[in-house]
Amino acid sequence: MLTVLKLVLCLNGTYGLKVEDVTYPCAIGKSGVIEHKVEGDEGTPVGRFHLKNLYYRKDKFLEEPQTGLPKIEITQDLGWCDEPTHPEYNRPVTLPFDFSHEKMWREDDLYDLVIEIDHNSDPVVPGKGSAVFIHVAREGYTPTAGCIALKKEHLLEILKMVSRRVILEVKNPGIFD
Numbered sequence: 001m002l003t004v005l006k007l008v009l010c011l012n013g014t015y016g017l018k019v020e021d022v023t024y025p026c027a028i029g030k031s032g033v034i035e036h037k038v039e040g041d042e043g044t045p046v047g048r049f050h051l052k053n054l055y056y057r058k059d060k061f062l063e064e065p066q067t068g069l070p071k072i073e074i075t076q077d078l079g080w081c082d083e084p085t086h087p088e089y090n091r092p093v094t095l096p097f098d099f100s101h102e103k104m105w106r107e108d109d110l111y112d113l114v115i116e117i118d119h120n121s122d123p124v125v126p127g128k129g130s131a132v133f134i135h136v137a138r139e140g141y142t143p144t145a146g147c148i149a150l151k152k153e154h155l156l157e158i159l160k161m162v163s164r165r166v167i168l169e170v171k172n173p174g175i176f177d
Helices: 152-159
Strands: 004-009 015-019 022-026 047-056 071-073 078-081 092-094 101-103 113-117 133-136 148-150 167-170
Touching: 022 148, 022 152, 113 152, 133 152, 148 152
Parallel strands: 004 167, 047 071, 133 148
Antiparallel strands: 004 015, 015 022, 047 113, 047 167, 078 092, 078 101, 113 133
């Protein structure tokens, strides 16, 4: 049974998400892997994170994605609060929302599939980072604002193998085993 997804630094200097014996290419935050995440730093945080939920765009799939994670449909009024001073910081919110937030319904397909991880969630600490997800990568695996991003096909494969018991492990490149 799958228990850990590991972010690994590959020999060619790129990153991959290792799932059992397969390493899937991925993008990470523009600032790389960082020890102390702060809102807006564009870094992918170091840590061990449980996978929580799959958010997905139902209109983009003929069949519902297969996964052991709870599934939540992304609707046009779904957002994610990234305003550190707001009580709903790093939580889903209903749009319209008068404070800083991300729109989960995107036209660029990056959030067609979004795995919520438990980074800065229990308890939420204002300013320690929000909306750190695993989601669909841009063409060419260009850097993210702190998330881990994979090809949609690879993400669909991985989703079939995961549940809330699975841990995402992110370490600094110098301490990979």
